[in-house]
Structure formats: structure tokens, C-alpha cells
Amino acid sequence: MLTLFQIYILSLAILLTASEYFTKNKNFDFNESNDSVFLISKKLVPKFFECVKACKFELECAYFTYKFTECSLYTKYAIYIKKVSQSSEIYTRLLTFNLNGLSYYWPVFNSSANDVVSKADLYGPVNAIFISNRQGIPNSAIRLSIGYYNLPARKYFDGDFTLMAWIRLTKTVNYQRFIDCGINKYVTVVASLSDGSTNKPYFAISNENSQSVPRVISAKPLILGVWYHLTFNFKNKTIYYFRNGVLDISGKLDNPISINRTVCFLGKSQYQNDPNTSADFDDIKLFNKALNDDEILNQYHKNY
Template identity: 35%
Template sequence: MKYSKNIFCLVIFLRTCLGSNIFERRNVQIKQPFTENILLRKLKILNRLICFTQCIECNQCHYVLFNSSICHFSSSFIFEKINSKKINLINYWPIENGETKDLVASKDLYESVNVTFTQDRFGNNNSALSFHYGYIRAPKGIYFQNEFTVLAWIKLKEYVLWQKFFDFGNGKAISNVVVSLSNDYSNRNSFHIFNLTEYRISTINELVLDEWVHLGFVLENGKMSIFKNGSRDAFIDTGEQYPVDIVDREHCYFGKSNWDNSNAVFDCDDIKFFDRALTETEIQNENIYGNH
């Protein structure tokens, strides 16, 4: 979850000491200056993750405001602590401070080619990935169940034939789950599942270049959906109750294809994998608030 510097922000996972706890933002804001009865501590910290860690280690701390270089702790109940398992979040790559860590399952991204860090949609440096005909790998693993949701912020930079946001599979047309950002010559966004048969859904319109957009890809009861900025943009019923293989996938890429397609040209941020189908309202909340 990311916000501009004057907005309340906190999603923190600390598996080492709190077992993947998160703090979920509620629709309450406290304006500065803070009153003495709720302010616990004020620290000058440039790294938000260090600021959040300090709050976790303080039992009385219930929320954090990061404003420029000042870290404020308060005892108010603005954020409710929730275990990530309760919201079925299984992977989260926030892309923060030049790192590609998975804060839930420790499946950190690695082996990047032509990928750099860039500004996110709020202008924070080193807080998004920029692919220039490049890719980065995710470790092998089981990423998809009979239902799932994938969310991310994407800024497409060029229309490249069949460029992939991600392709997780075991080779060409072997248990692949794929999202193409510009598929055929129509440059439309598409979502594919390969399980002996190919199941495919495409949007009507292409993505606008150089514009941040929140995308969602959902499988539920054999039905595939694509969401754009919180609204359902495409839908298909595959006719199969379980169209996806629940297997370890060895070849897992962001920006690269298991086919002989060109690598991708786009920026991305805040990548989340859930092992359930989020509702349209939940996806809208993720788009607006960064949580549901």
C-alpha cells in the first residue's frame, strides 16, 4: 500500500516477529498538529520501513504518519491489525526503497535484465520497477489456486507485440497463467490460462501509454475477469470449474514470456497475489485506498 506523503499510510508485514501482520487503514484521518494525548513519539527517519518497524516494536503504537522526514507514532485506532492470512494475501511486492522483496511469503524477485527502479505514481524515488525490454524472475512455487486475484499498478511505455506483465508456467503452454499488456496487433490487454486447453479473455480497448492504471485479474468458479481502475473491463465463463493447474511453476517471470516474444516495456508497482477472488467492491477499495 502506498500513499502520497501527507496521507496516512501503513501496510507492514514482519514475518520474523509478528507472523505477517498488517495494519489496515480505516476511513479516519487525524490532522496535524497532533495533540499530546495521542502522540507517543516523533522521529526523524528517512526510511519508511524503519519507521514502521519502530512502531511495531512499540506495543502502544497503533498507527503511523510518515510526513517528509518526520515519523509520528500515535495510540489512536486508525489502523486495525489484521493477519494477512485472513485476507488471503499470499504475495506482496510493494517495490520500496530499491528493493523487490515479497513481504508475505519471502518470494523476493531476482535475476533482473534491463530493469531499473523509478518513481512510483506519487513521485517517490526507487519505488517502482521500470522494464525496458527487460524482465525479472520470481522464485518457483504454487501461486494459483482454483480461485485467485492478481492486482498491480501498471504504466505501459510502448506497444510491444505480446509483451507480458507476467508469465508463470513450466514452459511453453505448460500450466501457464499469463497476462499480456499488448497482445496481438490490436494492442489489447489479455489474460490467459493454459491447462491442456487455452482459456483467454481480452479487453475491448488498449491501455493508454504513459498513464498509471490499476489492473486486476480474477478467476472465480471458472469465470475470468479483468478489472481496470476498480471496474470490470472484461469477463468470460470458461465453462470449466477448475481451469487452472495447482502445481509448482518453475519459470515465473515479470516482463518475459515462456514463448519467443519480446520482453516488455512498462513500469509497475504494488503487485499483490491473493488466493481467493476479491469482489468488485474490494478491488475498488484496493484501487482507491490500497487495501480492501
């Protein structure tokens, strides 16, 4: 029979060899801040590895510190309050864990449009720059001015899914896209920010060569210059559109076919006559499952 000490050592070994690792940065600390943009939580835990575990199971945890049983979890933005501090240390998260179905994640941070989960990095920007995001963090949002990015080929949509992002329209443009992703204009998944020039978002799934594709259209236009958290949640052949964590409209659509989607854009339509998008984007996420209402609301309330 294993002793308590052996069980403890075994537990540590399992934890350390799990699918995620941390690196220790000596002689660094964070400035004191209770701002939720930087600090996720602070609590007393008796053992260091309980703090490790807390960060592992918090999706947005990028750093943690452990000081005399005080465990503090920090977001990626805490890099802006990092300071030199003798005899202190910061633990930096290297990989991801417990993603809750998160398949692709473009956090848009520090002038990067990379996907931190599946390496589906945005590329080939046209009329795109990095700007401050809704919290004022510099170079942490994408601005498209009649512009777009390309997405690499992937099976982005296969069964139920949840697509979400923080988005701010900057100009009224006909049929401007959030995402248009397929193999051509007839076989694609479309999350649009405007039905015509109404600024009313809609969602459509097209699986065959047809000019008539069902769409689910919001009755509420987006206001120019306002950040919104928009979520398109697909489950059991029904799309649910949420604005700022609240269900706006739902409707029936066909399941997207399971294919490698080779023609995918952020901000560009596959129809030649549709102009590119004028909007700001941040914190783009695609889950391989349908989140529940509470999970969607929780995503909206996150300040990081």
C-alpha cells in the same frame, strides 16, 4: 471468576503474543501531513492497545504513533517524513496480520523488489531499474525497458485468485507480458498487457500441450504513459478483468492446475519470439481468493 483487571491483563497478553509484533523507535516522529500517501487515519482512542489493534487490522499500516489518546496510522511512505523529535516515539510494524488472503506482495519500495509476505523476491533483473512511482516517491516502481524479472518457484495459482498491480506501458510491444508463470509455454498462466500490438490486455490459462488456448481479451487498449490499476480476478472458472476498479470484461477459463510453477516471469513470455516488456510496475499483489467488487475498488482508491 476473573476480575475486570485480570480480563484486561489477559487481553493484553493475547494481543502481545499474536502473530505480529511492533518495535518502538524512541526520539522520532513524523512531520505533520494530511496527505493520504503518508497518513492513513488519525483518531482519538482511549487506550494505547486499541491503537496497536487498529494498526494490526489495517493492511497498509506500517507505522503508528500514540500521543495523549491520539492514534495516527501511517503508510510505508511515511519514512520520507520521519524526523528526530525528543520525547516522541514511533512504532514500526515488523510482520503482517489480517492479510485478507494476500499471499504475495511486492510493494516495490526503497529500491527493493522483495515480496514482504512469502519471501518470493523478484530476482535476476534484465534491463530493469527503479524509478519514482505514480506519487513521485523515488525508487518505488520498477521500469522494464525490453526487460524482465524472474520469480522463484511457488504454487502461485491454486483455485480462485486475484492478481493486481499498478502498470504503465511505455512502449508498444507484441504480446508483452505482465506475468507468465508455469512450467513451460504449454502449462502456464498468462496475464498479458497486449494482444499482438494492440495494447489490449488479455488473460489465459493453459494446462496442457495445446496450441489453441482460450483467452479473454479486453476491447479497450491501454494508453502509453498512463498509470492503470489492473486486476485479474478468477472465480468459479471465470476471469474478471478490472481497469481502475471497474469491470471491463469477463469470460470462462479452465481452473489452473495445482503445481509448483518453476518457470515464472514478470515481463517475459515463455515463447522465444515474443519480445520482453516495456512498462512500469508498482504495488503487485496476488491473493489466494477472489476479491469482491468493493474490495477491488477499495484497492484502486488506495493512495499507498
